[in-house]
Amino acid sequence: MLKLIEDMEMGQVVDLDSIINAREGQIQSVAMQDIDEVFDKGITGEGQIESIAMGQKEGIEITAFAFEKGKGTEPCTTSRDILVYIHTGVATVKIGDELIEVKKDQMVAMPANIAHQVTAKEDMKMLFISVKEA
Template sequence: MNEQANAPKGIAFNLESHIEYAAGAVVSKTLIKKEIGNITLFAFDQGQGLSEHTAPFDAVVHILDGKAEITIGGQLQTVNTGEMLIMPANISHALQATERFKMLLVMIRGE
């Protein structure tokens, strides 16, 4: 489920409560979508994930709730609430929810 909904501009809001979990699903909500990049919220129910893929640009993942198993270039790591990592461009990566989690994904297109 992908929901196009820009973030409220000029008003503070809580990222974690701005998206809800859905049973057996991955929910995404685009906060900003511009030619130069995107900012997207995700909520992964337990057992859900994103299969291995690559992206042409670095991407920043910030875990807002729960914990994610993220594999980058074949290396598995657990990323917990409050932690973030940078997924490097052109390196395969995948995400798996062994428990449900929410994350903010920031991708900026560039060199």
């Protein structure tokens, strides 16, 4: 996973399918739950911000979020690299001073120790995949 993040340029938007196709056989499951099932049953998207922890294993944490349009995270900095995968909707992601639009089925890397923020441009569901080097 760390190699995947290193290969992505900061703020580069990437389609999930292209990563899976390029790294076929190299991506291992860290959570046994089906993403659609978590979003359909675990998160309704009817609150302002909802979240559910999907799993944690060897320095990787996966959390599913649902944000109403206009809602988002506060600006913050973390010691972990974070991959943001947009499952539905559109988000504005701020990394440092750069604003990036990320759409359904795209992901963007937010490097450790750089201020970042995610805001929903429309109702949105996403995964935060937080990675800490062991």
